[in-house]
Amino acid sequence: MPDHGPEPVPTSWWRDAAIYQVYLRSFADADGDGIGDLAGVRARLGHLDDLGVDAIWLNPWYPSPMADAGYDVADYRDIEPVFGTLAEAEKVIAEAHDLGIRVIIDLVPNHCSDAHPWFAQALAAGPGSPERELFWFRPGRGPGGDEPPTDWASNFGGPAWTRVREPDGRPGEWYLHLFTPQQPDLNWDHPLVRAEFEDILRFWLDRGIDGFRIDVADALVKESTLPDLVACAAGDVPYHDRDGVHDIYREWRRITDEYPGERVFVGEMWLPDPDRLARYLRPDELHCAFNFEFLRAPWEAAALRAVIDATIAAHSPVGAAPTWVLSNHDVTRHVTRYGRADTSFDFGHRQHGVPSDRELGTRRARAAALLSLALPGGVYVYQGEELGLWEVEDIPDDLRQDPVWERSAHTDRGRDGCRVPLPWAGTAPPFGFSPVPAAPPWLPQPPEWASHTVQAQDGDPGSMLELYRAALRIRRAHPALGDGGLRWASPDPGPGVLCFTRDPGFTCVVNLSGSPVGLPPHESVLLTSSAPVGEALDGGLLPPDAAVWLRTTR
Ligand code: NOJ
Numbered sequence: 001m002p003d004h005g006p007e008p009v010p011t012s013w014w015r016d017a018a019i020y021q022v023y024l025r026s027f028a029d030a031d032g033d034g035i036g037d038l039a040g041v042r043a044r045l046g047h048l049d050d051l052g053v054d055a056i057w058l059n060p061w062y063p064s065p066m067a068d069a070g071y072d073v074a075d076y077r078d079i080e081p082v083f084g085t086l087a088e089a090e091k092v093i094a095e096a097h098d099l100g101i102r103v104i105i106d107l108v109p110n111h112c113s114d115a116h117p118w119f120a121q122a123l124a125a126g127p128g129s130p131e132r133e134l135f136w137f138r139p140g141r142g143p144g145g146d147e148p149p150t151d152w153a154s155n156f157g158g159p160a161w162t163r164v165r166e167p168d169g170r171p172g173e174w175y176l177h178l179f180t181p182q183q184p185d186l187n188w189d190h191p192l193v194r195a196e197f198e199d200i201l202r203f204w205l206d207r208g209i210d211g212f213r214i215d216v217a218d219a220l221v222k223e224s225t226l227p228d229l230v231a232c233a234a235g236d237v238p239y240h241d242r243d244g245v246h247d248i249y250r251e252w253r254r255i256t257d258e259y260p261g262e263r264v265f266v267g268e269m270w271l272p273d274p275d276r277l278a279r280y281l282r283p284d285e286l287h288c289a290f291n292f293e294f295l296r297a298p299w300e301a302a303a304l305r306a307v308i309d310a311t312i313a314a315h316s317p318v319g320a321a322p323t324w325v326l327s328n329h330d331v332t333r334h335v336t337r338y339g340r341a342d343t344s345f346d347f348g349h350r351q352h353g354v355p356s357d358r359e360l361g362t363r364r365a366r367a368a369a370l371l372s373l374a375l376p377g378g379v380y381v382y383q384g385e386e387l388g389l390w391e392v393e394d395i396p397d398d399l400r401q402d403p404v405w406e407r408s409a410h411t412d413r414g415r416d417g418c419r420v421p422l423p424w425a426g427t428a429p430p431f432g433f434s435p436v437p438a439a440p441p442w443l444p445q446p447p448e449w450a451s452h453t454v455q456a457q458d459g460d461p462g463s464m465l466e467l468y469r470a471a472l473r474i475r476r477a478h479p480a481l482g483d484g485g486l487r488w489a490s491p492d493p494g495p496g497v498l499c500f501t502r503d504p505g506f507t508c509v510v511n512l513s514g515s516p517v518g519l520p521p522h523e524s525v526l527l528t529s530s531a532p533v534g535e536a537l538d539g540g541l542l543p544p545d546a547a548v549w550l551r552t553t554r
Pocket of ligand 1: 068071108216329330
C-alpha cells in the first residue's frame with residue numbers, strides 16, 4: 001500500500017476492484033450519539049476484510065453544517081467533529097491499509113458550503129468584489145432585480161438562484177446553487193478555485209489516500225454567458241458536461257500521477273450517453289466512473305444486455321475498465337426496486353410507496369449481485385446491499401433529513417430510505433449500530449432488520465452476506481473474473497436469459513425469463529444465487545430470477 005514499504009509493482013488495481021461504499025453517518029457509531037463515525041469504521045473494518053473488498057469509498061467526512069449530509073463542505077482540510085478528528089482519519093487509512101484495503105474519499109468541487117469562509121467573505125465584500133468572483137453572483141432580472149438571472153432549476157427543486165441581502169441591508173445580487181441554497185457553486189473559470197483544489201488534492205494524497213470520488217464531476221464548468229435553458233438546443237445543458245471540464249481533470253491527473261501507489265479518480269457523472277461518459281476516462285483523465293445506466297436499467301434481459309454492450313463498447317476505445325453499480329446513497333435500494341412492477345430507477349419518479357414484493361426483489365438482488373460481480377471491470381457495493389437491506393419507506397415525515405423533502409415542497413420523500421443505519425447484531429434497534437445506552441440512530445431502523453444483521457447472517461449459507469462473501473472470494477481468485485472481456489453465448493439461449501463466457505473457463509447465466517432454464521455444458525457449479533452457498537442447483541435447472549456461475553472447459 002502507498003505509505004508502507006517499497007513501492008509495489010503497478011497493478012492498475014482499480015480496473016477490477018470491488019469497492020465498498022461506506023456511508024459514514026450510517027455505518028457504525030462508536031461514541032453513542034446515534035451518528036456513525038470514524039471510530040465506528042475502525043471497529044468494523046473486520047467486516048470489510050471478511051467480505052473481501054479491495055477498497056472503501058467514504059462519503060464526505062469534512063466539517064459541514066450538514067445541509068446536504070456533508071456535501072456542503074465548510075473546510076476541505078479537516079474532519080467533521082461528529083465523525084472524529086484528522087488523527088482518527090489517519091488511523092482509518094493506516095488500519096485499512098494494514099488489511100490491504102485502499103481508501104477513497106469524496107471530493108466535492110462543484111460547490112462548497114455557505115459556511116465556507118470564501119462564501120462568508122464574498123457576502124461581506126459586496127457586488128463587484130474579487131471575493132464574489134469565486135462564485136456565480138449576478139444581478140437579478142426584471143423590475144428591481146427581483147427575478148433570478150436565468151431559468152435554471154436546482155436539482156433538489158426550486159430555482160438554482162438565491163438572492164442575498166447586501167451588507168447595507170438591501171436585497172441585492174443572486175448566487176447560483178445547482179443543489180441547495182446552502183451549497184453555492186464555485187466558479188471554476190477562476191484560477192484561485194483551481195489552485196485551491198489542486199492543493200486540497202495534495203493535502204489528502206500526502207495523507208495516504210488512494211483516490212477521490214468526484215462529486216457531480218461533469219458540472220464544474222458552466223457556459224460563462226449563463227444562457228437560459230430555453231435558449232439552448234435540446235440536450236445542451238449549460239452547466240453539464242461542458243468540454244472545458246476535461247482540462248481540469250487533465251491537470252488533476254498530472255498530480256495523482258506524481259504520487260506513488262496508483263492513486264485514482266472515480267467520477268460521478270449521470271450521463272445517459274456512454275460515449276460522453278467515456279470521454280472522461282481517456283488515458284490522461286479520470287481512471288473510472290460509476291456506470292449509472294446499469295443501475296437505472298430495469299430487470300429485463302434485453303435492457304441489461306443493451307447497457308452491458310453499450311458500456312463495453314464505449315469504454316474499450318479509451319482503454320478504460322467499466323464499472324457496475326446497483327445502489328448508492330442517492331437511489332432506492334435495489335431489493336425494493338426489483339420487487340416492483342417498474343424495476344427501473346429514475347430520480348424524477350422515485351416510486352416511493354409503490355408496492356414492492358420483497359421476496360421477489362431479494363431473489364433478483366441475489367442474481368444481480370452475481371451478474372455484476374461477473375462482468376468485466378470494477379464493481380461497487382453500497383453498504384447494506386451485502387445484507388439484502390431494502391429501502392425503508394415508512395420513516396415518519398417529521399424525522400426526514402434529506403433536503404429534497406423540503407425543497408420539493410413535500411412531493412419527493414428523497415433519499416433517507418436508503419441511508420438508514422446498518423444493523424450489526426442483536427434483536428432490536430440500534431442493532432449494534434451504537435453502543436447501548438445511546439441516542440437513537442439518526443434515522444429509525446425497521447424492527448424486521450433483526451433477521452438481517454451481520455450477526456444473524458454470519459455463517460448462514462442461505463444468507464445474502466454469505467452469498468456476497470463467496471462471490472467476492474471466487475471473483476478475487478478466479479483468473480477469468482475482474483478486468484477483461486466477455487463473449488455472449490452463441491447460439492443465444494433465448495429470450496429472457498443472459499449467458500456469457502469469460503476466459504479461462506467461466507460462464508455466467510442469469511435467468512430473467514418466467515420459467516426454469518437448462519444450463520450450458522459445464523464442469524461444475526461454482527455458485528448460484530438460487531441455493532445456499534455450497535448447495536447444488538435444484539434439479540440442475542436455473543429457476544427464474546436467478547444466476548449461476550459455472551466452471552467450464554477451458
Ligand atoms: C451527488 C451526491 O451523491 C449527492 O448525495 C449530493 O446530494 C449531490 N451530489 C450534491 O453534492
